[in-house]
Amino acid sequence: MIQDQEVLSFIDTCFGTHHLNFAEDANNTLWLSKHTQGNLAVVGWINTKLYWETGDAAKAQGWTPLIVDTSGKGNRAEGYTEPGKPGDPSKEHQNSVRHVRISWSPLDGTIWGSNLAIRAT
DSSP states (O other): OOSSSSOOOOOSSSSSEEEEOOOOOOOEEEEEEOOGGGGGOOOEEOOOOHHHHHHOOHHEEEEEEOOOOOOOOOSOOOEOOOOOOOOOOOSSEEEOOOOOOOEEEETTTTTTEESSOOOOO
């Protein structure tokens, strides 16, 4: 595939999509979020550079549940408590809030989401 051509491609994802935002990173990552709560509240991405180079949609995409660093370790540790379950101070916690918008920060590459004042569990 040639990226400079005007080609419209549909990409099947293994996660819901609704709102999107292109990052201005080396892979021109397309970040996606959806109005879904609970265990389905995830953030997905498509590495568009890899997609255009290979045409392999499955290889170019990924997703993650929304995990909050409640342990204070400063990074995403293995294991986390699920929404609606009792917290464990030694583990992270999965955020069940649906994200309405998603944004990429050019300052440090972090991903930000906003919601409609829905209480997290």
